[in-house]
Amino acid sequence: MFDIKQNEDRFNYIANIEPEYKSLPGLTPKIIEEISEIKGEPKWMRELRLKSLEIFQKWHDPRFGVDISELDLNKIIPYIKPKANKQTSWEEVPEEIKKAFDKLGIPEAERKYFAGVGAQFDSEIVYQNIKKELEGLGVIFMDMESAVREYPDLVKEYFMKLVPAHDHKFAALHGAIWSGGTFLYVPKGVKVPMPLQAYFLMSNPGMSQLEHTVIVADEGSEVTFIEGCSAPRYNVINLHTGMVEIYVKKDAKVKYMTIQNWSKNTYNLNTKRSIVEENGVMSWVSGSLGSMKTMLYPMTILKGKGAKAESLGITYAGPGQHMDTGSKVVHLAPYTSSTIDARSISVGGGWAFYRGLLRIAQDAKKSKSHVQCTALMLDNKSKSDTVPLIEVYNSDSDVGHEARIGRIKDEQIFYLMTRGLSETEAKSMIVKGFIEPIVSSLPFEYALELNRLIEMEIESSIG
Numbered sequence: 220m221f222d223i224k225q226n227e228d229r230f231n232y233i234a235n236i237e238p239e240y241k242s243l244p245g246l247t248p249k250i251i252e253e254i255s256e257i258k259g260e261p262k263w264m265r266e267l268r269l270k271s272l273e274i275f276q277k278w279h280d281p282r283f284g285v286d287i288s289e290l291d292l293n294k295i296i297p298y299i300k301p302k303a304n305k306q307t308s309w310e311e312v313p314e315e316i317k318k319a320f321d322k323l324g325i326p327e328a329e330r331k332y333f334a335g336v337g338a339q340f341d342s343e344i345v346y347q348n349i350k351k352e353l354e355g356l357g358v359i360f361m362d363m364e365s366a367v368r369e370y371p372d373l374v375k376e377y378f379m380k381l382v383p384a385h386d387h388k389f390a391a392l393h394g395a396i397w398s399g400g401t402f403l404y405v406p407k408g409v410k411v412p413m414p415l416q417a418y419f420l421m422s423n424p425g426m427s428q429l430e431h432t433v434i435v436a437d438e439g440s441e442v443t444f445i446e447g448c449s450a451p452r453y454n455v456i457n458l459h460t461g462m463v464e465i466y467v468k469k470d471a472k473v474k475y476m477t478i479q480n481w482s483k484n485t486y487n488l489n490t491k492r493s494i495v496e497e498n499g500v501m502s503w504v505s506g507s508l509g510s511m512k513t514m515l516y517p518m519t520i521l522k523g524k525g526a527k528a529e530s531l532g533i534t535y536a537g538p539g540q541h542m543d544t545g546s547k548v549v550h551l552a553p554y555t556s557s558t559i560d561a562r563s564i565s566v567g568g569g570w571a572f573y574r575g576l577l578r579i580a581q582d583a584k585k586s587k588s589h590v591q592c593t594a595l596m597l598d599n600k601s602k603s604d605t606v607p608l609i610e611v612y613n614s615d616s617d618v619g620h621e622a623r624i625g626r627i628k629d630e631q632i633f634y635l636m637t638r639g640l641s642e643t644e645a646k647s648m649i650v651k652g653f654i655e656p657i658v659s660s661l662p663f664e665y666a667l668e669l670n671r672l673i674e675m676e677i678e679s680s681i682g
Contacts, residue, residue, distance in 0.1 A: 271394025366402035400430035497523030536569030
């Protein structure tokens with residue numbers, strides 16, 4: 220069996236490194252101007268931040284989802300700049316930071332599988348590299364701050380255009396204090412042969428991380444992007460409010476994969492959205508395991524004729540966790556199609572909640588969609604709900620929906636235990652079979668990691 224205790228330590232490593240700058244807790248115009256000044260931002264970005272703050276101060280809390288009454292933003296540190304400049308050579312990254320990422324296997328994975336990697340430590344990217352042959356093809360893969368300075372017109376065209384600050388309270392918060400993240404542009408017809416990756420690590424107690432990712436896949440291009448998230452455990456609340464905006468042009472394909480493993484003191488209030496033009500394809504694959512409370516509903520807008528969306532997700536809710544996750548798809552054009560396969564596991568009193576939206580507009584005739592929500596509860600203490608909202612505004616589309624919620628069967632456990640497995644091993648095996656469609660869609664290294672994380676979670680919940 221896998222050595223659970225040894226690997227749990229990997230995710231709980233605390234890097235002992237002094238920050239170069241640490242803002243005061245809370246959210247004021249002065250703090251925002253300091254962040255903008257440190258980053259050397261142009262006037263338009265500073266104005267966007269200050270305008271977002273104004274919107275944030277007027278917005279109400281979400282009227283659905285997880286309870287955020289214990290989240291006091293006046294105690295959250297919005298920005299921590301590590302004492303480390305961005306490097307393109309792993310050897311030049313400060314030793315303590317390197318050790319934290321080494322434990323998670325980042326450089327090893329890059330050498331074996333990836334076309335490029337970005338690594339964010341607290342509020343800033345500290346390492347980013349892309350294979351030279353991709354740079355030669357015109358692929359832009361850099362931290363967001365550098366992109367704002369080097370490609371201002373391109374960034375301005377896409378930054379917070381899919382998710383504007385007035386979309387919801389935490390979008391406005393993000394607009395005010397975002398930091399780090401990735402800008403990726405794939406030119407027309409370029410097919411990136413291996414995944415690009417970004418990894419986000421929070422190392423300080425009471426901080427927030429709000430990285431911003433923009434991906435633009437131009438006509439006929441293809442790219443796969445993987446993000447991983449982790450943080451050591453603390454006794455105070457941390458906040459993650461990242462944002463992802465993806466633009467899939469005509470005939471392009473984007474696959475976006477996430478393994479979220481924030482520590483159990485973290486509120487994960489994330490926003491991800493994509494828009495797809497004619498015959499484009501957007502695929503979301505996500506594994507949500509960590510955090511104390513999560514609200515995340517990746518959304519796809521099918522704008523062009525024949526556009527397609529796929530969403531495959533697994534959510535794991537263990538003791539003390541409330542995971543409110545789901546998927547949204549809006550069909551605006553004819554002959555568009557979508558599939559949603561959402562699976563959840565709850566154990567040890569955890570609460571998994573699926574919240575989805577499928578909307579087929581009046582003009583989206585001849586569209587097809589299939590929504591499947593499946594929930595597995597491993598004991599009688601846990602909860603699971605599914606609330607799929609389906610709106611169809613024409614009579615010439617084909618929509619299917621399935622929802623199943625069930626507890627693990629004693630007969631299955633008994634059968635496996637008669638074959639020599641412990642109860643934990645038996646439950647782990649059943650869970651692995653349940654999540655197999657998600658695991659099989661990941662690159663080998665990530666599939667292995669997801670299986671290991673599930674084993675760790677089951678061991679800590681019922682072992």
